[in-house]
Amino acid sequence: MKSASPDHMPIDFTGKRILVADDMQLNQYLIAQLLGEKGAVVVTVSDGQEAVSRCQEQRFDLIILDIRMPNLDGVETCRAIRKLNSPNALVPIVGLTAHMFEDEQVNYFSLGMNAAVTKPVEPDSFFPLLQRLLTNDSVLDSTLIAATTDSELRIDLTYLKKVSNNNPSFIAMMLASFLRNSDQLQQRLVVAVDTADLKMIGEIAHQLKFSLGVLGVKALDEKLGWLQQQALVTGLQDKESYMVRSRRLQLKLNAIIEQALFLQEQYAQYSTGNT
Numbered sequence: 539m540k541s542a543s544p545d546h547m548p549i550d551f552t553g554k555r556i557l558v559a560d561d562m563q564l565n566q567y568l569i570a571q572l573l574g575e576k577g578a579v580v581v582t583v584s585d586g587q588e589a590v591s592r593c594q595e596q597r598f599d600l601i602i603l604d605i606r607m608p609n610l611d612g613v614e615t616c617r618a619i620r621k622l623n624s625p626n627a628l629v630p631i632v633g634l635t636a637h638m639f640e641d642e643q644v645n646y647f648s649l650g651m652n653a654a655v656t657k658p659v660e661p662d663s664f665f666p667l668l669q670r671l672l673t674n675d676s677v678l679d680s681t682l683i684a685a686t687t688d689s690e691l692r693i694d695l696t697y698l699k700k701v702s703n704n705n706p707s708f709i710a711m712m713l714a715s716f717l718r719n720s721d722q723l724q725q726r727l728v729v730a731v732d733t734a735d736l737k738m739i740g741e742i743a744h745q746l747k748f749s750l751g752v753l754g755v756k757a758l759d760e761k762l763g764w765l766q767q768q769a770l771v772t773g774l775q776d777k778e779s780y781m782v783r784s785r786r787l788q789l790k791l792n793a794i795i796e797q798a799l800f801l802q803e804q805y806a807q808y809s810t811g812n813t
Contacts, residue, residue: 549665552577554672555597559589559615560604560634565657569602572661573668586610590618593626600672601626603651605635620650620800628804630671634659650796691793693801694754706805713802716749720795727791731784734777739784740769746791755794761787 556578560566563584570580581596583589587609589601601619603612610618612633620627633654653667695709702708723742730738743765750758765787768780 549576549669551668551672553579554599555579555581556600556602557589557592557596557598558582558602559584559586559607559612560602561585561607562604565604565634569659572659572664576665586612586615586618589615590622593619593622593624598626598629600629600668601631603631603633604657605633605654616650632668632671650800691755691790691797693794693797694756695801697752697754710802710805712752713798713805716753717795717798717802719749720746720791720798724788724791724795727784727788731781731788734781736769736774736777736780739780740766743769743787750794753794753798758790 551573554577556573558566558569558573558580560569560582561584566582566584570582573580581592581598583592585607586603589603590610592598593601603615605612607615612635616631616633619631630652631650633651634657635654636657652671655664655667698709698712702712723745726738727742729735730742743762747759747762747766750756750762761783765780765783768774774780
């Protein structure tokens, strides 16, 4: 008999400690009430600085940050928490925002958030999202989960774990190799986009398709294939649309690189700690 997936399990946050940072008391009360009804222990604060302070004092299972806050906004707070010498540096972080465009969402992920959702939150989608984050048993695999079920940016290390027999040293080495290669491609992509060099963008898309595939980022295959094919079209009619997609690729690559850096560091520490 198959066990229920996180999306279909009964929602139960009993015993989970959740920090909520929001400068609007109404939103604090709303989220605290919603999570409290599901058994969570909720700690609320009104700004980012207080959130960082609480993370230095207490252990949390999940952190929810409003993007717009005084003193330290949600993005800056996320950065500060990720740099702490504390278990809280690794817990899932969810951003709350009144509105969100695709480029903003990608940027939130690249800065270390696991999800970004619009408010007021909808319990039918918000609860399953938190449940997925809270029931992920592997901290190493828990970064950059989008608000939607299947995030195109999420690194999936299943393939590397399989071929290496789950060897953390090998996985760390492969992540380092990807980062060296992607750093070069990233620099070339900046130049190619700035000069609207479609041929170079197509070549970069071709190279990225393989390296991202190794890291299990499969959902970008079609987009990378489109950039590669359209770069070869003589007299491309909609060049502006091509450049818009190329600029989005820059943001997405940045997000994946940030995620790979985080995973590399964690796997390197894991490998060193188990030698």
